[in-house]
Amino acid sequence: MSDDRRLPPRLLGVSAYVLARVGRLGRTRMADMLRERGLTLWDFAVLTALDDAPPSSQRELAAQFGIDPSDLVDVVGRLLDLGLAARERDPADRRRYLVALTPAGRAELDRLTDRAAALDATLLAPLTPDERTVLTDLLDRLLTHHDPRAV
Amino acid sequence: MSDDRRLPPRLLGVSAYVLARVGRLGRTRMADMLRERGLTLWDFAVLTALDDAPPSSQRELAAQFGIDPSDLVDVVGRLLDLGLAARERDPADRRRYLVALTPAGRAELDRLTDRAAALDATLLAPLTPDERTVLTDLLDRLLTHHDPRAV
DNA sequence: GTCTATCGTAGGGTGCGACCAATCATTGGA
DNA sequence: TCCAATGATTGGTCGCACCCTACGATAGAC
Numbered sequence: 001m002s003d004d005r006r007l008p009p010r011l012l013g014v015s016a017y018v019l020a021r022v023g024r025l026g027r028t029r030m031a032d033m034l035r036e037r038g039l040t041l042w043d044f045a046v047l048t049a050l051d052d053a054p055p056s057s058q059r060e061l062a063a064q065f066g067i068d069p070s071d072l073v074d075v076v077g078r079l080l081d082l083g084l085a086a087r088e089r090d091p092a093d094r095r096r097y098l099v100a101l102t103p104a105g106r107a108e109l110d111r112l113t114d115r116a117a118a119l120d121a122t123l124l125a126p127l128t129p130d131e132r133t134v135l136t137d138l139l140d141r142l143l144t145h146h147d148p149r150a151v
Numbered sequence: 152m153s154d155d156r157r158l159p160p161r162l163l164g165v166s167a168y169v170l171a172r173v174g175r176l177g178r179t180r181m182a183d184m185l186r187e188r189g190l191t192l193w194d195f196a197v198l199t200a201l202d203d204a205p206p207s208s209q210r211e212l213a214a215q216f217g218i219d220p221s222d223l224v225d226v227v228g229r230l231l232d233l234g235l236a237a238r239e240r241d242p243a244d245r246r247r248y249l250v251a252l253t254p255a256g257r258a259e260l261d262r263l264t265d266r267a268a269a270l271d272a273t274l275l276a277p278l279t280p281d282e283r284t285v286l287t288d289l290l291d292r293l294l295t296h297h298d299p300r301a302v
Numbered sequence: 303g304t305c306t307a308t309c310g311t312a313g314g315g316t317g318c319g320a321c322c323a324a325t326c327a328t329t330g331g332a
Numbered sequence: 333t334c335c336a337a338t339g340a341t342t343g344g345t346c347g348c349a350c351c352c353t354a355c356g357a358t359a360g361a362c
Contacts, residue, residue: 006295007196007200007215007216007294008196008199008200008202008203008204009203010199010202010203010260010264011195011196011199011200012291012294013264014181014264014267014268014271015177015271015274015275015283015286015287015290016177016178016180016181016267016270016271016274017177017181017192017195017196017267018177018287018290018291018294019173019174019176019177019178019274019290020174020175020177020178020181020192021174021294022170022174022290022293022294023170023171023172023173023174023175023177023178024171024174024178024319025170025293025294025297026166026167026168026169026170026171026174027167027170027171027174027175029167030165030167030168030171031348040348041168041171041348042349044162044168045158045159045162045168048159048161048162049158049159049162051159051161052159052160052161053159057308057309057310058309058310059308059309059310064158065158067349067350068349068350068351068352069309069310069311070310070311070312070313070351070352070353071349071350071351072310073310073311073312076310077311093308093309093358093359094309094357094358094359095308095309095310095357095358095359096308096309096310096358097309097310109161113161113164113165116165116167116168117165119167120165120166120167123166123167123170123293123297124166124293125296126292126293126295126296127289127292127293131289132166134285134289135166135286135289136166136169138278138282138285138286138289139166139169139170139173140163140169141277141278142173142176142274142275142277142278143158143163143169143172143173143176144277145276145277146176146274175349182318191318192318192319193319208338208339208340209339209340210338210339210340218319218320219319219320219321219322220339220340220341221321221322221340221341221342221343222319222320222321223340224340224341224342227340244328244329244338244339245327245328245329245339246327246328246329246338246339246340247328247338247339247340248339248340303362304361304362305360305361305362306359306360306361306362307358307359307360307361308357308358308359308360309356309357309358309359310355310356310357310358311354311355311356311357312353312354312355313352313353313354314351314352314353314354315350315351315352315353316349316350316351316352317348317349317350318347318348318349319346319347319348320345320346320347321344321345321346322343322344322345322346323342323343323344323345324341324342324343324344325340325341325342325343326339326340326341326342327338327339327340327341328337328338328339328340329336329337329338329339330335330336330337330338331334331335331336331337332333332334332335332336
């Protein structure tokens with residue numbers, strides 16, 4: 001049984017492919033971890049954004065991640081339902097919503113961050129600490145360079 | 152207009168997330184490139200596998216990539232339709248199909264490999280040649296370690 | 303005060319990847 | 333010779349990312 005057949009060298013030579021494949025590993029694990037708590041990847045991203053800096057509108061929040069504002073509606077709605085976020089109309093512009101973390105949201109974010117760190121540890125297990133640092137540095141630079149929603 | 156808002160540091164600290172995000176970059180670009188030629192990511196992967204070593208059955212091929220055999224049917228079917236692959240029943244076991252690249256398939260694979268290399272160049276543009284080597288090495292090791300279909 | 307633009311929202315459509323059950327031909331062993 | 337297992341296939345579901353349109357409420361410019 002050759003179940004341990006290696007991937008073709010020619011395939012492994014394509015960085016975009018390997019990146020996509022390893023990326024799916026990370027995505028799946030993160031998604032699984034979050035699903036246990038009733039959250040999606042976008043939910044987590046938005047939580048960190050709310051913690052980082054309160055957005056002046058949902059539209060700005062959507063732009064930050066390059067997602068469609070109409071898709072953000074569900075994300076924010078879920079966070080509100082779970083009591084992790086709260087919002088009020090901007091008094092200065094009543095079209096906008098000011099969204100912010102609740103104490104429960106901040107606590108949940110802390111928990112999620114811890115679990116994410118544990119997840120990273122298993123994901124990057126085959127690498128030495130130094131190598132992990134190098135990897136995250138390289139990935140951050142790639143992300144920053146290609147950043148916005150530039151597909 | 153703060154369209155250039157950075158992603159939250161807490162989010163960038165999660166390797167699994169960054170990996171997923173950068174991975175999507177690679178995936179999208181590869182998929183776009185392949186779509187121009189009527190192919191999917193799996194099609195490309197299978198082409199490289201056929202070139203690397205002829206599988207003894209479609210099931211083995213599916214196992215190599217950890218995908219469902221029923222999903223491989225469409226992939227193989229498309230390659231057959233495009234004349235990139237051919238197959239015949241295994242005389243030793245007529246339940247199995249022996250799939251192989253056609254000359255056209257090999258030529259197409261060469262073309263695709265070239266385009267993939269060009270794509271990699273733009274994707275990894277912000278990195279030095281040495282850094283690119285390091286990155287692919289680290290990614291390969293991650294993939295090898297977690298490999299099978301271990302999600 | 304009217305007109306245009308913006309914000310949040312509802313609703314719908316697409317494509318892809320993963321997954322599952324059932325079917326038919328074929329095989330190898332009991 | 334019959335039976336259980338295997339290979340390829342069909343057909344269907346689910347979830348997710350992405351994208352677009354339309355609409356009511358509000359704001360700002362004129």
